Amino acid sequence: MSEKTILCGGMVCDGSGAEPVLGELLIEGERIAAIGLPGEFDAVEAAVIDCAGKVIAPGFIDAHSHCEIRKLRYPDSRSKLLQGMTTEVAGNCGESVSCVPGKFEETCWNDLKGYAEILDAASASTNTVALCGHNSIRKAVMGNRDGRPSGDELKAMRHLLEDSFAAGAAGWSTGLTYLPGKFADTAELEFLNATTRGTGKVYATHLRSEGDKLIEAVDEACRIARAGSERLQVSHLKTIYARNFHKIDALLEKIEAERVNGLSLHADRYPYIHSSTYIRQALPPPYNLDPEIAAKLRASAALRDEVTEALKGCPRDLPTTIVARLGKDLTEIAAENGVSVERAAMELIMENPREFVAYRCMSPENLRRIVLNPWVCAGSDGVSMPLDDPTNIGHPRSVGTFPRFFRMVADELGIGEAVRRMTSLPAQIFRIPDRGLIRRGYVADLVVFDPAKFDSQAGFRGEDPMPSGVARVFVAGKQAWSADVPERVGRFGRYIPIF
Numbered sequence: 001m002s003e004k005t006i007l008c009g010g011m012v013c014d015g016s017g018a019e020p021v022l023g024e025l026l027i028e029g030e031r032i033a034a035i036g037l038p039g040e041f042d043a044v045e046a047a048v049i050d051c052a053g054k055v056i057a058p059g060f061i062d063a064h065s066h067c068e069i070r071k072l073r074y075p076d077s078r079s080k081l082l083q084g085m086t087t088e089v090a091g092n093c094g095e096s097v098s099c100v101p102g103k104f105e106e107t108c109w110n111d112l113k114g115y116a117e118i119l120d121a122a123s124a125s126t127n128t129v130a131l132c133g134h135n136s137i138r139k140a141v142m143g144n145r146d147g148r149p150s151g152d153e154l155k156a157m158r159h160l161l162e163d164s165f166a167a168g169a170a171g172w173s174t175g176l177t178y179l180p181g182k183f184a185d186t187a188e189l190e191f192l193n194a195t196t197r198g199t200g201k202v203y204a205t206h207l208r209s210e211g212d213k214l215i216e217a218v219d220e221a222c223r224i225a226r227a228g229s230e231r232l233q234v235s236h237l238k239t240i241y242a243r244n245f246h247k248i249d250a251l252l253e254k255i256e257a258e259r260v261n262g263l264s265l266h267a268d269r270y271p272y273i274h275s276s277t278y279i280r281q282a283l284p285p286p287y288n289l290d291p292e293i294a295a296k297l298r299a300s301a302a303l304r305d306e307v308t309e310a311l312k313g314c315p316r317d318l319p320t321t322i323v324a325r326l327g328k329d330l331t332e333i334a335a336e337n338g339v340s341v342e343r344a345a346m347e348l349i350m351e352n353p354r355e356f357v358a359y360r361c362m363s364p365e366n367l368r369r370i371v372l373n374p375w376v377c378a379g380s381d382g383v384s385m386p387l388d389d390p391t392n393i394g395h396p397r398s399v400g401t402f403p404r405f406f407r408m409v410a411d412e413l414g415i416g417e418a419v420r421r422m423t424s425l426p427a428q429i430f431r432i433p434d435r436g437l438i439r440r441g442y443v444a445d446l447v448v449f450d451p452a453k454f455d456s457q458a459g460f461r462g463e464d465p466m467p468s469g470v471a472r473v474f475v476a477g478k479q480a481w482s483a484d485v486p487e488r489v490g491r492f493g494r495y496i497p498i499f
């Protein structure tokens with residue numbers, strides 16, 4: 001007989017958008033066996049957990065994660081559990097080492113099937129859904145080369161995509177501001193997305209532009225989606241740089257029109273106005289197109305001067321840009337080294353173009369307007385963090401996205417709607433079976449939390465990394481985390497193939 005647990009005394013928020021109601025859950029083995037009124041399961045012999053004063057909701061689903069390597073490195077994923085997350089969608093922004101392994105020391109698989117086996121053996125604390133990344137497959141087939149793929153190269157990329165789909169990837173992703181994704185034209189992406197036609201698999205995209213050519217980039221994404229399953233997920237939807245903030249009206253109108261025209265279009269967003277990306281993203285053209293820029297900078301003093309000068313035209317606000325690893329902004333680093341902020345940025349690019357930095361480049365009002373749309377779900381764009389090392393936190397979105405997204409939506413639209421956007425909406429977008437709702441027979445991935453206390457004050461320099469308000473997390477019916485024994489993490493997550 002399988003183990004039984006009763007969660008009683010709390011309010012059940014089922015993930016459908018309905019507001020929480022008094023109720024109890026009976027968990028049997030991995031699944032929700034029954035949902036009842038208070039006291040209904042009194043006669044059942046089971047472990048009883050008192051949830052008085054708390055909301056019982058489906059486990060939160062992170063629509064936008066970059067967790068593939070970190071999950072093997074830090075399988076406890078405490079930073080995720082403390083936000084109530086039980087499932088993460090990995091492989092976003094075109095990068096998926098799960099489908100095409102890169103050079104990390106952990107990599108000892110050849111494809112998504114192999115990664116899934118290794119991940120299951122490592123038993124991380126949260127479940128994983130995979131996307132296949134375009135940058136990863138393009139790099140595997142063509143290297144970092146600019147220009148069009150040959151017919152054979154296109155076929156080779158399509159094979160890698162199809163293999164990933166056969167291994168249960170929920171779809172695929174592009175990162176069209178990154179290398180080598182930015183070299184791909186629309187036709188290449190339409191060709192590749194044709195593999196999703198009739199499959200229900202989703203095309204997720206980090207748009208080619210999130211600022212100066214934002215509307216054109218959304219238009220391109222819609223065209224690519226229509227060449228395939230007509231299911232589009234716009235990653236971290238935003239308007240970047242002050243000169244583009246006014247485009248919010250046109251952006252939302254465009255998306256509504258495409259939805260009316262039958263496109264299944266959704267977006268995710270992290271509730272911060274700083275982005276987090278590589279320092280090389282500050283480079284203007286033509287330097288941003290050069291994969292070898294760091295080596296060339298090291299070799300040429302003239303180029304160092306040239307790039308320093310060019311960085312003066314950078315639309316990103318360099319003085320307030322925070323270098324995550326150092327916990328300092330460029331103004332501080334420049335002052336310490338006695339150089340200009342542009343020089344300091346150039347030197348960082350020269351040392352490591354993939355150094356993570358946080359750029360303050362978004363509008364708080366536009367963030368609010370984006371997040372309040374019913375088709376926007378929460379996506380951290382973050383990674384798993386060992387919370388005991390504050391120097392290692394990086395962008396606070398990795399530890400604060402879910403509590404802050406919840407606050408923003410719940411305060412204006414209610415708890416039920418906030419929970420829906422963190423549960424059944426992403427489950428529906430990525431077609432994650434039997435999760436995202438509290439229903440009889442669904443997998444018992446659950447979070448028990450205090451909606452009044454659910455929050456995060458995490459800062460950019462490692463301050464207050466611990467989110468507050470989550471009391472317990474269950475993954476597949478087992479308690480993965482409890483505030484009563486915060487040091488103990490149960491690792492019951494697994495790879496969820498989507499077919």
Ligand SMILES: [Zn+2]
Pocket residue numbers: 092093175206235236
């Ligand atoms: Zn991205």
